[in-house]
Amino acid sequence: MAISSVIYNTIFRRNSIFVGTVLAGAFAFEIAFDSTVDKYWDARNIGKQWKDIKYKYVEKDEE
Amino acid sequence: MVNRLSGSPLFKRLASSAAVSKSTRNAVLATVATGGLAAWYVNLYGNPIKAVTLAEHGLHPGEYPWSHKGWLDTFDHQSLRRGFQVYREVCAACHSLNLVAWRTLVGVTHTSDEVRAMAEEAEYDNEPNDEGEIEKRPGKLSDYIPAPYANEQAARAANSGALPPDLSLIVKARHGACDYIFSLLTGYPDDPPAGATVASGLNYNPYFPGGGIAMGRVLFDGLVEYEDGTPATTSQMAKDVTTFLNWAAEPEHDVRKKTGLKVLIITGSLWALSLWVKRFKWTPVKTRRIVYKPPKL
Numbered sequence: 001m002a003i004s005s006v007i008y009n010t011i012f013r014r015n016s017i018f019v020g021t022v023l024a025g026a027f028a029f030e031i032a033f034d035s036t037v038d039k040y041w042d043a044r045n046i047g048k049q050w051k052d053i054k055y056k057y058v059e060k061d062e063e
Numbered sequence: 064m065v066n067r068l069s070g071s072p073l074f075k076r077l078a079s080s081a082a083v084s085k086s087t088r089n090a091v092l093a094t095v096a097t098g099g100l101a102a103w104y105v106n107l108y109g110n111p112i113k114a115v116t117l118a119e120h121g122l123h124p125g126e127y128p129w130s131h132k133g134w135l136d137t138f139d140h141q142s143l144r145r146g147f148q149v150y151r152e153v154c155a156a157c158h159s160l161n162l163v164a165w166r167t168l169v170g171v172t173h174t175s176d177e178v179r180a181m182a183e184e185a186e187y188d189n190e191p192n193d194e195g196e197i198e199k200r201p202g203k204l205s206d207y208i209p210a211p212y213a214n215e216q217a218a219r220a221a222n223s224g225a226l227p228p229d230l231s232l233i234v235k236a237r238h239g240a241c242d243y244i245f246s247l248l249t250g251y252p253d254d255p256p257a258g259a260t261v262a263s264g265l266n267y268n269p270y271f272p273g274g275g276i277a278m279g280r281v282l283f284d285g286l287v288e289y290e291d292g293t294p295a296t297t298s299q300m301a302k303d304v305t306t307f308l309n310w311a312a313e314p315e316h317d318v319r320k321k322t323g324l325k326v327l328i329i330t331g332s333l334w335a336l337s338l339w340v341k342r343f344k345w346t347p348v349k350t351r352r353i354v355y356k357p358p359k360l
Contacts, residue, residue: 037328041321045137048130049317050170053141056291057174 118259121272124239124246131306135324137317138310144172145289146307149300151181152287154230157222157278159210162231163311166204171310178204185209223264225277234305234312241305246270248301251280 001009011021046052113120130139147168150160165182169175182202187209189200202209212218219226228236237243247270255267255274265275282297282304289295310316 033325033329037321037325041135041137041324044135048137048139048141050140050172053144054174057177 118269118274119272121274122246122250122269124242124270127242127245127302129241129306129309131309131316135320137320138306140172141291142303142306143310145291145293145300146303146305146310147172148289149282149287149304150230150307153281153300154304155208156211157218157227158230159212159227160208160231160311161210161229162207164205164207165202167314169204171314172307175204182206222277227278230308230311232312234309236312241309243270244305244308245298245301247276248282248305249298 010017012018042049042051130142131137150158165178168178173181182204185202185206186199187202187206189198191197212221215226234240234244239246247268250268250270251266252269255261259267259274261267261275265277266279267274268276282300284296287295287300293299313319
């Protein structure tokens with residue numbers, strides 16, 4: 001079977017599966033997209049954000 | 064006018080081409096006339112003469128390379144922390160910060176234990192007790208940072224008539240924003256330049272409109288002692304407190320920029336996709352050929 005008909009038969013054939021795939025895809029995409037951008041963001045601003053300097057002050061409290 | 068125009072190459076081409084109708088020519092002429100009128104208007108009124116001198120306007124601040132300046136740059140939170148220390152130890156004697164609650168510092172400049180301890184040092188009005196009297200209680204995270212004066216009158220009385228403005232939104236409220244605040248704080252010369260006069264009780268500062276400001280120079284090298292060991296020079300303190308005041312005015316800053324990046328990536332991709340879909344759908348329409356075959360008689 002050609003790849004296109006595999007895709008057609010597993011995803012597009014039934015509307016319930018198709019809608020489910022869209023929702024699950026959106027869910028997965030958002031997680032992947034957010035974590036990728038966040039990773040880039042944190043790398044670009046390394047050392048500047050609170051999470052980068054927090055350790056200096058949290059440990060002190062525990063003494 | 065018409066003769067000169069009709070000699071121009073554009074006009075000749077327009078006029079000679081049989082395809083150009085009279086209405087097209089009128090449209091072109093109207094556009095040229097509108098553009099010309101607009102340019103004439105801007106030339107005449109675009110640069111109004113101002114009845115203030117440059118000194119009255121205030122010296123334009125230089126541009127500084129703030130670490131949070133770029134589209135994708137967050138605040139430098141170590142600097143925010145130092146800046147809050149400067150605000151608390153220096154500026155808080157005169158300036159309120161009414162829109163900032165203690166809790167907003169948590170996870171930005173300090174841990175919640177540290178902020179709680181600072182809040183408890185201040186006293187706030189409690190709920191009325193059974194006799195209806197209002198007692199004092201130590202501050203909580205949900206309280207707002209206390210103001211130095213009870214009201215505007217008290218503030219003016221203590222500052223020989225001048226009101227130290229609330230600093231919560233000052234970075235947004237001044238032209239030049241951070242650059243202006245930094246220049247103002249570091250811009251007090253030892254003596255006013257020759258020829259400059261300031262009224263008694265005022266201090267000379269070229270960045271302040273008019274040149275005479277009721278606030279004297281407040282930052283001097285070594286005034287505070289930073290816990291992280293950064294040398295507390297005048298410009299270092301001015302930079303830190305300005306960065307902190309920028310945070311106070313725009314606490315959403317870091318999240319806003321990150322969300323903006325995500326929005327631009329997504330909408331940019333959707334835009335590219337929509338261009339592609341449009342071309343895809345129109346390809347058969349644009350490449351088709353319609354042939355007329357006359358019926359054989």
